[in-house]
Amino acid sequence: MTKALEIRQLRKVYSGGFEALKGIDLDVAEGDFFALLGPNGAGKSTTLGIVSSLVNKGSGTVRVCGHDLDTDREGVKRSLGVVPQEFNFNTFEKVEDIIVQQAGYYGLKRGLAKARTETYLKQLDLWDKRDVQARMLSGGMKRRLMIARALVHEPKMLILDEPTAGVDIEIRRSMWSYLRQLNAQGTTIILTTHYLEEAESLCRNIAIINHGEIVAQGTTKALLKGKQRSTFVVDVRGTLTEAPNLDGMNGRLVDEHSVEFDIDREQNLNEVFARFDQLGLDIVSIRPKTNRLEALFMDLTTTTQETSQ
Amino acid sequence: MNHPYWVAFSSILYKEVRRFTRIWMQTLLPPGITMLLYFIIFGNLIGRRIGDMEGFNYMEFIVPGLIMMSVITNSYGNVSSSFFSNKFQKSIEELMVAPVPNWVIMMGFVLGGVARGLACGLIVTLLSLWFVELQIHNIFVTVTVILLTAIVFSTAGLINAIYATKFDDVTIVPTFILTPLTYLGGVFYSVSLLPEVWQWVSKLNPILYMVNTFRFGIIGYTDIPVLAAYGMLLVFMSLLMGWALYLLHVGRGLRS
Numbered sequence: 001m002t003k004a005l006e007i008r009q010l011r012k013v014y015s016g017g018f019e020a021l022k023g024i025d026l027d028v029a030e031g032d033f034f035a036l037l038g039p040n041g042a043g044k045s046t047t048l049g050i051v052s053s054l055v056n057k058g059s060g061t062v063r064v065c066g067h068d069l070d071t072d073r074e075g076v077k078r079s080l081g082v083v084p085q086e087f088n089f090n091t092f093e094k095v096e097d098i099i100v101q102q103a104g105y106y107g108l109k110r111g112l113a114k115a116r117t118e119t120y121l122k123q124l125d126l127w128d129k130r131d132v133q134a135r136m137l138s139g140g141m142k143r144r145l146m147i148a149r150a151l152v153h154e155p156k157m158l159i160l161d162e163p164t165a166g167v168d169i170e171i172r173r174s175m176w177s178y179l180r181q182l183n184a185q186g187t188t189i190i191l192t193t194h195y196l197e198e199a200e201s202l203c204r205n206i207a208i209i210n211h212g213e214i215v216a217q218g219t220t221k222a223l224l225k226g227k228q229r230s231t232f233v234v235d236v237r238g239t240l241t242e243a244p245n246l247d248g249m250n251g252r253l254v255d256e257h258s259v260e261f262d263i264d265r266e267q268n269l270n271e272v273f274a275r276f277d278q279l280g281l282d283i284v285s286i287r288p289k290t291n292r293l294e295a296l297f298m299d300l301t302t303t304t305q306e307t308s309q
Numbered sequence: 310m311n312h313p314y315w316v317a318f319s320s321i322l323y324k325e326v327r328r329f330t331r332i333w334m335q336t337l338l339p340p341g342i343t344m345l346l347y348f349i350i351f352g353n354l355i356g357r358r359i360g361d362m363e364g365f366n367y368m369e370f371i372v373p374g375l376i377m378m379s380v381i382t383n384s385y386g387n388v389s390s391s392f393f394s395n396k397f398q399k400s401i402e403e404l405m406v407a408p409v410p411n412w413v414i415m416m417g418f419v420l421g422g423v424a425r426g427l428a429c430g431l432i433v434t435l436l437s438l439w440f441v442e443l444q445i446h447n448i449f450v451t452v453t454v455i456l457l458t459a460i461v462f463s464t465a466g467l468i469n470a471i472y473a474t475k476f477d478d479v480t481i482v483p484t485f486i487l488t489p490l491t492y493l494g495g496v497f498y499s500v501s502l503l504p505e506v507w508q509w510v511s512k513l514n515p516i517l518y519m520v521n522t523f524r525f526g527i528i529g530y531t532d533i534p535v536l537a538a539y540g541m542l543l544v545f546m547s548l549l550m551g552w553a554l555y556l557l558h559v560g561r562g563l564r565s
Contacts, residue, residue, distance in 0.1 A: 015565070053564075054402055054405055054406065054564060056564045073408075077406060077408040082406045088399035090395070090400045104316055104317060104321075105320055107312075107408075
């Protein structure tokens with residue numbers, strides 16, 4: 001496997017003494033679509049901040065597309081495009097100027113910079129806003145502006161720290177589609193997100209970080225497969241006064257029309273339908289209580305939290 | 310010039326120049342108005358009563374100092390406010406993630422400050438032509454000393470902005486250090502008028518050397534040896550640039 005990102009024993013202690021990273025190892029293959037997940041303060045942004053030279057590392061090694069951060073930081077920077085969590089452009093600058101300016105920092109001459117700016121602003125539906133001051137853009141447009149800015153030097157790897165935070169569903173979907181397209185063209189993408197549905201839908205591999213440690217890492221499919229128990233919610237016709245007895249599935253009354261229950265990987269939903277049928281309850285609808293990745297995330301982060309206390 | 314560093318440097322400098330020209334009413338106009346008032350009040354009204362200073366008409370004597378004062382405050386203020394605004398808005402991260410060496414970042418911002426300092430110096434010089442007939446005594450000294458001074462104070466402004474954590478921090482140094490040193494740096498008088506002890510104290514003020522050397526370039530009079538001023542300017546420039554590069558290298562105030 002050719003690695004786009006290789007992290008070994010990465011540690012970071014902030015000046016206040018807070019240990020943000022406790023020696024993490026992380027590998028991301030070239031061409032991968034990878035999610036780094038974790039609760040707030042888990043170490044996601046610190047990790048990506050170190051990779052993108054916005055945070056000083058404590059110890060450990062970081063290699064990006066074969067370039068070592070300690071010995072070839074410039075090579076690392078040329079390989080990377082970074083879309084941070086917070087807006088970090090001069091809001092009084094015009095959209096086009098922000099991108100052309102950034103291209104200049106990567107050594108792109110003005111003619112090429114302007115041509116690339118046009119390409120990416122058009123791809124991200126911002127071309128008609130090119131002469132507008134960035135402060136006048138909506139939240140979704142600002143996020144797309146940061147994506148265009150990160151792509152103008154055509155990096156091999158794109159890092160997105162919560163790219164769809166605060167963005168409406170329609171724009172989020174169009175951003176997903178754009179990122180998929182970019183990944184299909186060969187760009188390695190690493191993202192962090194709080195929308196676990198986003199990670200499940202987009203990413204082939206994920207790592208979950210909690211309290212500065214990687215608590216799970218692998219393909220999204222394999223990690224979800226490893227999840228032992230799922231919770232479903234069933235809506236029934238008629239009125240319930242108490243939770244029905246669902247053998248070994250821990251049935252709980254949600255309201256007078258809904259019941260939730262837990263089901264093991266070995267069991268199948270036919271058993272549930274049969275049991276409801278026996279009880280004379282007509283099922284109107286059935287749905288997972290949470291997104292599968294969300295459930296796994298909660299399991300892993302809650303377990304490590306309890307262990308660490 | 311196609312080298313990526315040159316392109317990056319030009320981009321930073323272009324952005325800096327565009328910034329201060331876009332807001333010319335805040336950056337270029339006020340120094341012009343302030344200096345015009347100095348010319349009218351100190352030079353014309355009060356100056357007439359003062360008479361000659363070291364054999365020169367008082368207005369002639371103060372013009373070089375006022376031009377230098379404008380260059381110093383504007384070079385410093387441009388870099389300190391621009392770099393701090395970049396930090397405040399986090400747009401400095403655009404440079405930090407890009408493959409731009411620290412010396413290129415430093416030179417881009419410093420020369421941006423030099424450009425504003427010289428632009429203000431030029432405005433003040435043009436305004437002074439209404440009041441005096443300027444004759445350049447030594448063009449080499451005039452140009453080099455103003456350039457070196459602008460570089461020194463732009464670099465100092467950069468260091469101030471790197472350390473600053475709030476807007477107050479970029480106004481403290483100009484208000485409490487720079488302005489008093491400039492006023493006491495022989496802009497309005499010759500230090501030979503002072504008692505001996507205050508002459509000695511004045512000679513500890515680096516701005517005295519800059520003002521006097523520039524005055525020598527314009528009218529041919531100085532209170533201090535010109536070579537000493539060049540030596541001091543080069544030492545200050547080297548020390549401040551070394552300091553600024555070190556701060557950028559360790560990421561002081563930029564990377565946690």
